[in-house]
Amino acid sequence: MAKLNNTHRSAFHTMAKDAKAAAVTMNANPARHRFMRALLEYKDTFLANIGMAISGLVLSLTVLVTGPANAADSGLQYVNRTTTNGLGSNSVKAVYVVGSNVYAATAPDGFGSSATGGGLSISTDGGATFTNYTTANGLGSNDVSKVFVVGSTIYAATKDTTYGYGSPTKGGLSISTNGGTTFTNKTIADGLGSNNVNTVFVDGSTIYVGTSVTSEVIATAPITTANITSNIATLTTSTPHGLVVGSIVQVSGINFPFDGTYSVTAVPSTTQFSFAKTAADYTLPAPAGTAKLMVAGGLSISTNGGVTFTHFNSTALCGSVSCNHVRAIYASGSNIYLATDNRLVYSNDGGTTFTHAPNGELSTRGVFKDGTKVFLGSNFGLQVSTDNFATPPALRNSLDGLGDGAANVETIAMDSGKLYVGTWGGLSISSNGGTSFTNDTPENCLGGYFVSGVFVSGGTIYAATDGGLSISTGPGVGCRTAAAAPAAIPTLSEWAMILMASLMGLFAFVRLRKVTLG
Structure with a gap:
């Protein structure tokens, strides 16, 4: 605990002595006498407690402000790929890797008619160089939000770049079977809930597509x-x-x-x-x-390679229109998990029925299941549940090392027992099931703080950021910049002392005010 500044103590002590002398010699009004007596009576208590209260406040703010911002990184460094290497844009939304083939979903830079670039960028040399594919190759739009690859088939989720104010023919689920040379685009005409496709997930022969409501x-x-x-x-x-x-x-x-x-x-x-x-x-x-x-949005499922889709919307999912905004999907066998703008929605019977987690109006962005654990990313951090959210889940945020003071979660992945979480404040990595995290940022060469996609293959991390596609190269210094050591978080007993000191200081101040005004 910080000690009271002796300079401040001396100044107040001198003032108190002067007040005592004045009180002895003067015959002023009673209110002034009461003030002098109160100052003498509380000078030591007042000084000590106010000092402790100030120290406690400073310590609390120091922990809250500097602690998460200086969370330790993983010790890895990254190389960053950009438009210079052939990417469609530096705004990379998602990434998928199969062997030496790297697929990067990019979005246009800019907004509306002034937006340029974007598309699906494909590398066949491990991410050293890329070839970019666009609407000229049959993509629904150049705003690619997600990519999934099974064998030689590429599934690209594309957005309706008109954002509901133009033709409903843009966007959709684009499928290629020839390495991206040409795509066939699936839309609402094929049973999708919307052409505004946020995500795609493939499990076996079943394709799951998450879309959003638009005003088309x-x-x-x-x-x-x-x-x-x-x-x-x-x-x-x-x-x-x-x-x-x-x-x-x-x-x-x-x-x-x-x-x-x-x-x-x-x-x-x-x-x-x-x-x-x-x-x-x-x-x-x-x-x-x-x-x-x-256009309704929601979840669309195909079991025939995308020829036709069965559509599920808010009526089936959770009863709220917000559930028609499906942001992320994880599926395995008969288990389907959806991260929506309202809450987690899941099915344990292949989509025959759906149940929504009782976590209220919670905007969710990423979801992943490992054994009995379900990891759910939201704008409040990472939730970890072992019972499908029947009981309140554990919440991880910046105090656990998640994000760089910005624990909003965008994406979740797992490989070899390690958990990888893309946040608004960097790439957070956990080796203990999500109890604590290290956090990688541009300080150790990550392309940007905003990480919307992550894929791990053969121990190599591929992170989709707002500044390019970052690929880990192992431990090292490289472009690493020095970062201050993280501030120590007080123990429970220290927090109790901080609280007591603050309350005592406040009590002394209030009592002194009452006496003075009495």
Whole structure:
């Protein structure tokens, strides 16, 4: 614990002596006498406790500010590959490795019509040089968010770069069987929930695709009749609407209480559909309005090589539209785990039924399962559960070495018992099942702090960062910069002393104020 500064003690002691002399000689008003007596009575207690409180506050802030920011790195160094080596852009979103073939998913630099670059970059020499493939080769878009490879088949998840404000023909799941020379693109026409594809995972012959909701309108049908009975709205269209249960529909041009965006709960016929609506019974025999079928997002599963897909949305997943934003997938056998914008969703029967973890409105980004452990990445850190989140999971964050003061988790991988976690603050590595981490950053040559993808092959780490693709080269100094030693974290007893000192200082100050103003 820090000691009270003697210079400050002397100054206050001198002031107290002067106050004592003044109190003896003066016959001033009673309030002033009370102040002088209080100052004399509490000078030692006040000085000591205020000093301890200040010291405790400084120590607490030091731990919180400097501790995580100086978490130890792994001792590895990296070489970084960029557009100079043939990448489509330096914004690398994901990476997959098979032997000496390295597949890097890149996103355009910039935004909207001004964005340039991106695509799927492929190396056949271990990541030394790359050839970039784009929409010219059949990719759905040049914004590639994920890549998965099985044998000679490449699966590239591409985003709808219009972000819901343009044509719904961009984006999709792009599949190549000839090394990326050409791709076949799968879209909502093939059963995907959306062309805005976030992730893809392949287990055996089953393809899992995670998509996001967008505002794309893919069909419009005029409404002829609208009514609400027992809190269920049923609308009739003059032409076939093309909706299915779970479709997202935008109703417009009628009036309250029908207008809005809803999830379809029933389809009695090709010209009728229903959705839940809390309102009194209401009938409009001939309203003027339209039903616009929108892109729903969610999970799409194919068991025939991507020829067709079965779509699962919020109705099946968790009941919240946020679950239609599927960010990451892990599947093994009949077990499927989805990281969504709302919470973890999982199935133990191959997708027949889904259960959502009771962890509330938690935005999740990465998921991985190892034995009985499920690792879930979120904007609060890494959650570790051994019972499918039936009980509160263990939470790992910057205090455990995760991230460089920014423990938001983007991706999770495991190899040879080591856990690799990509965060907003670097690549965190654990050798003890996620109890504690080292953290690699640009200080030991990583391309950037934001790590959105990681793959480990033959002991070599490939990290997708916002500054390029970083490949580990083993221990060494290289471009390593000196970093301050991490601050020691106080023990429980020291934390208790800090708290007590702070409370005592506050009590003394409040009591002195009461006496002074009394």
